[in-house]
Amino acid sequence: MLPxxxxxxxxxxxxxxxxxxxxxxxxxxxxLPFSTVEVAGVEIDGAAIDLADARVEYEGHSWSLAELGExxxxxxxxxxxxxxxxxxxxxxxxxxxxVTLLLHVSPPYIPGMKRxxxxxxTLRVN
Amino acid sequence: xxxxTGPQIGVxxxxxxxxxxxxxxxxxxxxxxxxxxxxxPNIEIIGFQNFKEFPDVSDGFAxxxxxxxxxxxxxxxxxxxxxxxxxxxxxxxxxxxFLVEYHKRQLRSAKKLGFSLVRYQFALPVHLLADIAPYAxxxxxxxxxxxxxxxxxxxxxxxAYREMYDKLDSPVLGWIxxxxxxxxxxxxxxxxxARAAGAKESLITLVQQIWPEPVPSHEKAAKLxxxxxxxxHEPAHIQAAALAFFILANxxxxxxxxxxxxxxxxxxxxxxxxxxxxxxxxxxxxxxxxFRDGGFTGTIVSEWEGHAYCEADAFEQVRRHQAMCRKxxxx
Numbered sequence: 539m540l541p542x543x544x545x546x547x548x549x550x551x552x553x554x555x556x557x558x559x560x561x562x563x564x565x566x567x568x569x570l571p572f573s574t575v576e577v578a579g580v581e582i583d584g585a586a587i588d589l590a591d592a593r594v595e596y597e598g599h600s601w602s603l604a605e606l607g608e609x610x611x612x613x614x615x616x617x618x619x620x621x622x623x624x625x626x627x628x629x630x631x632x633x634x635x636x637v638t639l640l641l642h643v644s645p646p647y648i649p650g651m652k653r654x655x656x657x658x659x660t661l662r663v664n
Numbered sequence: 665x666x667x668x669t670g671p672q673i674g675v676x677x678x679x680x681x682x683x684x685x686x687x688x689x690x691x692x693x694x695x696x697x698x699x700x701x702x703x704x705p706n707i708e709i710i711g712f713q714n715f716k717e718f719p720d721v722s723d724g725f726a727x728x729x730x731x732x733x734x735x736x737x738x739x740x741x742x743x744x745x746x747x748x749x750x751x752x753x754x755x756x757x758x759x760x761x762f763l764v765e766y767h768k769r770q771l772r773s774a775k776k777l778g779f780s781l782v783r784y785q786f787a788l789p790v791h792l793l794a795d796i797a798p799y800a801x802x803x804x805x806x807x808x809x810x811x812x813x814x815x816x817x818x819x820x821x822x823x824a825y826r827e828m829y830d831k832l833d834s835p836v837l838g839w840i841x842x843x844x845x846x847x848x849x850x851x852x853x854x855x856x857x858a859r860a861a862g863a864k865e866s867l868i869t870l871v872q873q874i875w876p877e878p879v880p881s882h883e884k885a886a887k888l889x890x891x892x893x894x895x896x897h898e899p900a901h902i903q904a905a906a907l908a909f910f911i912l913a914n915x916x917x918x919x920x921x922x923x924x925x926x927x928x929x930x931x932x933x934x935x936x937x938x939x940x941x942x943x944x945x946x947x948x949x950x951x952x953x954x955f956r957d958g959g960f961t962g963t964i965v966s967e968w969e970g971h972a973y974c975e976a977d978a979f980e981q982v983r984r985h986q987a988m989c990r991k992x993x994x995x
Contacts, residue, residue, distance in 0.1 A: 540975065541685035548687070567681045568712040573751050610751040610758070615716045617687060644753035647746055647787040652753065 542567060543655065545641040547619035551661040558582075558627040558663065559595070561619040565655045566643050569616045572601065572609035577622060578640035578654075587624060596620040634662045671956055671993055672963040673986050674706025674741060676931065677714055679968040680978050684713065691715075692732060699736040703982050708742040708783070708929075708965045711770060715777075719745075719769045726776040733778065740779050741963045742840075742929050744810075745770035747785035763788065764795045771796075774805055781806045781929055783840050786821050790828045797834040808840035808928045814881035816845045816915035817922040829926065838928035843946045844969070846917040850875055850908045851935035851945040857973035863901040867892055871905045876914050885909040907973060917950045924958030932964045936976070937984035941991060952992045964989060 547561025560580070564570060577594065580587040593600045596618070601609060614620055622639075629635055638658040645651055675698060683689050689697060691714050698704055711718040717725045733740055748766065749757045758766075767784065774782050784807055788796075800807050815822055829837050855868050870891055874884050885906055892902045936944045955964075966985040968978050 540971070540973070541682050542972070544685070563685075567678070567685070568710055568746070569716075569718065570712075571748070571751055574753055576753075607752065613712070613718070616713060617684065617690075617716075644750070646748035646750045646753075647785050649750050649757075649787075 552664040576642040581638040676708035710744040743779040744783040747787040812842040813845040813913040817919040842931040844933040858904040941988040
């Protein structure tokens with residue numbers, strides 16, 4: 539896998555209160571506004587997760603996936619991880635899980651281009 | 665400082681995208697590495713790749729960057745800015761006023777960081793140049809639109825820009841050729857990467873058959889997808905092979921001659937330079953003399969794009985590319 543194909547971040551999976559937090563990397567060579575990023579799906583141990591209450595967290599901001607599309611002036615620095623918070627999850631710290639993430643980007647200077655990315659990894663909850 | 669009498673050599677940090685994304689280097693470390701290896705002193709930086717505070721850098725951030733420049737002895741010749749008009753995917757482009765201000769913000773940051781030249785893109789509707797160029801003139805920052813594949817000297821968008829350049833007659837507006845638009849073949853290293861990803865030889869053959877056809881790149885890409893799907897190739901393999909249609913085109917290398925007079929900076933795009941200093945896809949021996957003999961005295965930054973499909977040693981590739989350029993320019 540090339541560095542630009544990586545979408546599951548180095549910080550992996552962690553627990554924060556009743557939520558799981560998954561580190562995500564931006565699959566492009568440059569920073570992009572969050573409006574051009576789409577969290578298209580998450581599976582944990584083979585089951586698709588309902589993302590209705592999921593939030594993207596970055597640098598003190600927190601957006602629902604529905605709000606993400608309006609963030610045309612909030613930039614995801616390409617070297618940073620952003621985090622996907624999944625509330626109401628019971629996976630215990632120390633347990634291992636098969637995680638699949640789908641993350642799409644639409645580079646804002648190339649009309650109509652959408653790049654689909656999918657990555658799976660076995661992650662231990664920190 | 666003496667005035668340059670010919671093309672200068674440099675590097676864009678974009679060449680080190682793999683090293684950057686994998687966090688092997690931060691900006692301080694990467695600039696020191698480039699300086700220590702003698703790959704500068706002239707450098708280009710993509711604002712949205714290497715500067716966390718882009719598009720609006722603070723005074724403190726700019727000061728830190730200037731100190732880094734002073735420490736490393738590098739010369740920041742070009743800042744690549746982006747003409748991001750499609751910020752809401754699937755919806756209308758952003759309003760003209762927003763896009764004009766978006767460019768001005770980046771121009772201000774360029775000035776603050778110590779760059780006197782920016783790269784911008786054809787995604788900027790040409791009529792908005794009338795609003796932006798006077799601001800760049802005030803700042804004393806030159807603007808070069810990047811002529812990137814599939815574009816070339818005769819492309820309709822380039823002709824429309826040429827007409828506007830003639831009309832505005834601004835001293836700050838120019839071209840930045842990117843040689844990927846005039847490749848003679850698909851880089852063998854790209855095809856090898858597709859093979860390594862599992863693409864079958866029949867798919868490789870299909871890509872090579874379609875790539876030189878004299879039709880627009882997006883039509884060639886569509887044809888490849890249609891035929892490859894019909895033949896049962898896997899989507900991931902088709903995606904790997906189709907990269908050739910998005911980053912390269914086979915326009916006439918000699919056509920750059922028409923653009924030399926307004927060329928202010930150059931992206932020396934390349935994919936793989938051999939130990940005996942030959943680039944595998946772009947005919948530098950044909951292209952570089954056009955700029956040298958045409959009086960170009962700006963900088964050619966080495967732009968290795970093999971990172972889009974492989975993890976070869978970018979530092980070594982840039983070293984070879986610069987050696988090749990020097991050899992051809994001296995010839």
